[in-house]
Amino acid sequence: MRLRSLLFVALATAGLAFAQTPVPAPAAKPAALSDNLPIPDAPAPATSKAWLVMDYATGEVLAGENVDAAVDPASITKVMTSYVIAAEMAAGKVKPTDQVMMSENAWRSGGAGTDGSYSGFEVNQAAPLVEMEKGMVVQSGNDAAIALAEHVAGSEAAFAQLMNAYAKKIGMTRSHFVNPHGLTAEGHVTTARDLAILGRALIRDFPEAYSYNKIKELTVGPITQPNRNLLLWRDPSVDGIKTGHTSAAGYCLMASAKRGEQRLVTVVMGNTSENQRAVDSQALLNWGFRFYESHKLYEAGKPLAQPKVWKGEANQVAVGVSVPLLVSTPRGKYDRLKASMDLPKSLEAPIAKGQKLGMVKVALDGKIVASAPLVALQAVEEGGFFKRLWHSLLMWWQSV
Template sequence: MNAVVVRTRAVIGLAVALASAGVALTATVANAATIETIAKQAILLDLTSNTVLFEKNADERMAPSSMSKIMTAYLVFEAIKGGRLTLESTLPVTERAWRMQGSKMFVELHNNIKVDDLLKGVIIQSGNDACIVLAEGLSGSESAFAAQATKRAKELGLTGTNLTNATGWPDPNHYMTARDLAILAEHLIKDFPEYYHYYSTREFKYHGITQGNRNPLLYRGMNVDGMKTGHTDAGGYGLTASGEREGRRLLLVVNGLPSMQARADESARLIEWGFREFATYALFKGGETIEQVPVWLGEQETVPVSVPKDLNVTMARADRVGMKVSLVSNAPVAAPIKKGDVVGKVLITAPGFPGKEVPVVAAQDVEKLGFVGRAFAAAKYLVFGAKS
């Protein structure tokens, strides 16, 4: 069968090859452009297209330090969404929380503090004491909270995570991976957009003490709006950061850097590289008809096909010129066909780009012909052969 060319606004020249092929959805890694980093662990994602732009030891266990407070905030946001807490709820300060060392919000012993203030203490001031108040308030004890956090991490797909506390306090059994932190951060951004603003707040005053947000990229005018720093002797200096430009959101996790200055400079360099060297291209809207695929023994001769959700692809800008988008399908597709049935795949290729495959589904039902119709179609095929 001759290839059909479909023109769209997003892609010039969509070659549609109708041939026997299986369908597989593969994770995309845009690895044409390369960069090195002094970070011990790192991963850079384009969340708009779910594409890994760069990674280094991303599945290596590491001490996440205060970056694991992202999970503490996540569980609090879930509790608020589930009706167990409100931002105006108050939680008591125990002696254990009051005595907690490290970075502090400076909670007052036996005081009752609003959840809204405690969240600001955790996210902006990195307060270990605020974490303990929230953990004890939600789960009765920090150890019970940590067990709940580890369980929730597994449910979210964080396969390299085990949490023993709510703060990131040094513990050899308290670990995450850079990839897990990226997955968690993405969940928080997407699951709780109404609370993400906490991460871009630059300072918070509590108990007469004003503290600035520790994320150095918030002050560099580079459209970064989150998320969390971390530092321990075991983990080095780390940062989980996210920013958005022109509809693209990048997410970076780095750890194992030697100093605060290196953390700031290296994080800024990696994010700028991601925005500069790569671009995200919108190919198809979810549900938009891509092509009509031939049907065998159906009440109609073709079925419209589409992608289930918006299809965006991220690749190095230099590779865009050679990008090809092909629809590969088992054609003709035998009736009956149900709306949503997978009938092929969209294949995106380009020089230096590892490729991306996305399933294509039927956009409507197609019933099977009755006995007479099938007999007529078979006779027609024997006489005239298949269309080309």
């Protein structure tokens, strides 16, 4: 709230009319000794092929290396599988109570007789979809992933087409999936950035499906297996998300934690051991929470300004942002943000609701750190003939 008052004050001094009177800025507090010190480098994993720290609220990569390099996703692939299942469920195409068969193909390709992780569901037996999905998520069951793919799309190949379609839809521009489990296959690739985008999308779009990732252990029949994400036991703020390992991919971990209102997502790919991927991920989370903070600057649909409109039934139009405007800043520098609005000097009716009219930009120390289109929050129809004529004369008079 304090920042919003400061932003309103800054914008008001630029001559913009606001929907509410800005609160006077409070007296500046003395600068802390650390305010002007640079943020130390992130604790880069020594052996990883790629890694990053992403702010969940904004999607901004706070630090990383090789974030767009092609990597083998291993079992982190199953996060994509979870996303597809949740999306298909939301569309009404499958239900959590569906009986999913552990086919012989799924059992032979990904069951206990293979070298990979398995769920323990019996061959040629069915289980509710939600339980089969937990077997895939918690125990990283390759067999469960295959069974789910067959149930949702008929075959692994058809399911992979859904995976790629949804990946494109959520902004994963450098990924291509050929199977639902992540065992090494030609053409099955992603990037650290794309995986973070995927994790962020699952948390945002399907929180119930995401919640399965914090289950610490699962029992299927006589077999109890633990979640391989060691951070679930080491850091109470960690509530997901997925591990992966193959000889080609190395040890991988996408983790997410929430402390207070702030959430971060980390990705560590190609590490040397199960413990090291957890140690490196923990260090990145601690660094991100220590040195960065995220804030919501403006709510969607709330008026930020009411510029004058010519030739309309109404003489003003409320403008604001269509989605919340969020920002990531170095911790302690929130109050140094400055906002400005770029709106045309003259607006004429008709104006459609949602029409882009300008931009709002937020800067920190002269650098733009967030921006969003300013849109009309309601429609303004054309005024009557005489009002349009009168406004035309006034506009001409002001221009000479």
